[in-house]
Amino acid sequence: MFSKENKLEKFKDAETIIGASIKVKGNFQGQGNIIIEGALEGSLKTEANLFVGDRAKVVASIESKDAIINGELRGNIKARGYLALGGTAKIFGDIQYTELSVEKGAVINGQISMLAEGERRGENKKAEIKNEESEK
Amino acid sequence: MHVYIYDEYLNKTKHNRAINRLEIRLTDLGLNGKIIRLGGIKNIKGTIQNEIKLGAKTIIAVGNNQTVNKIIGAIIDTEIYGDFQKKTLLGLVPIGDDNSIAASFGIKNIDEACNILLARRVEKIDLGLVGNYYFLNQASIQSLGTTIEIDDYSLEITDKGEVRIINLLSDQKETIKSNPHDGKLDILIRTRRRDESLITVKNLKITNPQEKLIVDGVVEINTPVQIGIMKDKVSVIVGKDRLFE
Numbered sequence: 001m002f003s004k005e006n007k008l009e010k011f012k013d014a015e016t017i018i019g020a021s022i023k024v025k026g027n028f029q030g031q032g033n034i035i036i037e038g039a040l041e042g043s044l045k046t047e048a049n050l051f052v053g054d055r056a057k058v059v060a061s062i063e064s065k066d067a068i069i070n071g072e073l074r075g076n077i078k079a080r081g082y083l084a085l086g087g088t089a090k091i092f093g094d095i096q097y098t099e100l101s102v103e104k105g106a107v108i109n110g111q112i113s114m115l116a117e118g119e120r121r122g123e124n125k126k127a128e129i130k131n132e133e134s135e136k
Numbered sequence: 137m138h139v140y141i142y143d144e145y146l147n148k149t150k151h152n153r154a155i156n157r158l159e160i161r162l163t164d165l166g167l168n169g170k171i172i173r174l175g176g177i178k179n180i181k182g183t184i185q186n187e188i189k190l191g192a193k194t195i196i197a198v199g200n201n202q203t204v205n206k207i208i209g210a211i212i213d214t215e216i217y218g219d220f221q222k223k224t225l226l227g228l229v230p231i232g233d234d235n236s237i238a239a240s241f242g243i244k245n246i247d248e249a250c251n252i253l254l255a256r257r258v259e260k261i262d263l264g265l266v267g268n269y270y271f272l273n274q275a276s277i278q279s280l281g282t283t284i285e286i287d288d289y290s291l292e293i294t295d296k297g298e299v300r301i302i303n304l305l306s307d308q309k310e311t312i313k314s315n316p317h318d319g320k321l322d323i324l325i326r327t328r329r330r331d332e333s334l335i336t337v338k339n340l341k342i343t344n345p346q347e348k349l350i351v352d353g354v355v356e357i358n359t360p361v362q363i364g365i366m367k368d369k370v371s372v373i374v375g376k377d378r379l380f381e
Binding site for chain 2: 018025026029
C-alpha cells in the first residue's frame with residue numbers, strides 16, 4: 001500500500017504539489033489532492049486526499065479525506081476517510097480517522113481515535129447533496 | 137474587415153521576404169484587409185482603438201509576443217473594450233523570434249497562420265495581470281530568495297531554479313497541464329534538484345529584492361508586485377494544434 005506506484009496512481013492528478021525546496025507558512029486550503037514533500041507550518045485543509053512524503057516536515061493541524069503520511073507531522077490529523085501511516089512516519093499529535101493502517105516503524109505520540117459515525121458520514125452526505133443538486 | 141497590425145521591427149529588410157509571402161498567401165485565401173504599420177505611428181493605442189470603432193472584425197497581430205501585448209494593452213481596460221469583446225477577434229501571424237504566444241495557440245509559421253485565420257476557430261482566453269501589465273503566456277523569476285504570498289499563506293523557496301506563473305503554456309514538451317479558460321494561474325516552481333512544485337491560484341503577490349519578474353519573456357518588472365487573472369478576456373483565433381483543450 002505504500003509503494004511508489006500506489007502513490008502515483010492516487011496522486012497523479014494532484015492539484016497542489018509542495019516540493020522539497022518549498023516552505024509554506026500559514027493556513028493552506030485546497031479542493032483537490034495535495035502532495036507535500038517540503039515544509040509546512042500552520043494548518044492544511046483539503047476536500048480531497050493528502051500525501052506527505054518521507055522528507056516532509058509538517059508543523060500543522062491537518063484535515064483531509066484520505067491521507068498517506070510518510071514524513072514528520074507535529075500537529076493533529078483528521079482523515080475523514082482512510083489514513084495510512086508509512087514506516088517512516090513520525091506523528092506528534094492526535095489522530096482521528098475512519099479507517100487506519102500503520103506500517104512497522106511508524107512513530108505515533110498522541111491519541112488515536114476513530115471519527116464518530118455522524119462526523120465521517122456528514123461530509124459524505126454534504127457531497128451527495130451537492131452532486132444531486134448539480135445533476136438537477 | 138480584417139486589420140493587420142505590422143510591428144515596427146518588420147520594417148527591417150530581412151523580414152521583406154516573410155512579409156511578401158504573407159501578403160501573397162492572404163490574397164490567395166481572400167483574407168486581405170487593411171494594413172497598419174506601427175513603425176510610423178506615435179499613437180499606437182489610439183490607432184488600434186480607432187480601427188475597432190470603425191468596425192474591425194479581426195485585429196491580426198503580425199510580429200511577435202510584444203506585438204500581441206501592444207494590441208492587448210491598447211484594448212483592455214479602455215472604453216473600446218466592450219466593442220472589442222462583442223465584435224472583434226484577435227488573430228496572430230508570427231514572424232521572427234519571441235513567438236511563444238503564437239506557439240501556444242498552435243500557430244507555428246506564416247502559412248499555418250493564414251490557414252488558421254481562414255478556419256476561424258475561436259477560443260476565449262484568460263489574461264494574466266501583473267501590476268498594470270497584461271500577459272497571455274507567463275511571468276517568471278529566479279526562485280532563490282523569492283517569496284510568494286497567496287490568500288492566507290506564503291511560500292518561501294530555498295533553492296536555485298525558476299518560478300513560472302503560467303496562464304497559457306508555450307512549451308509543447310511541458311509535462312504539466314495549464315488551462316487558460318479556468319480563471320486561474322498555475323505557479324510552477326522547478327529547482328536545480330529537479331524538485332517540482334505546483335499550486336493553482338487566482339491571485340498572488342511575488343517578492344524578490346534581487347531579481348526582476350520577466351513577463352512573456354520580454355518585459356522586466358520590479359517586485360513586490362501583485363499578479364491576478366481576468367477570465368475569458370480575449371477571443372482569439374487558434375489552431376487545432378493549440379497547447380490546451
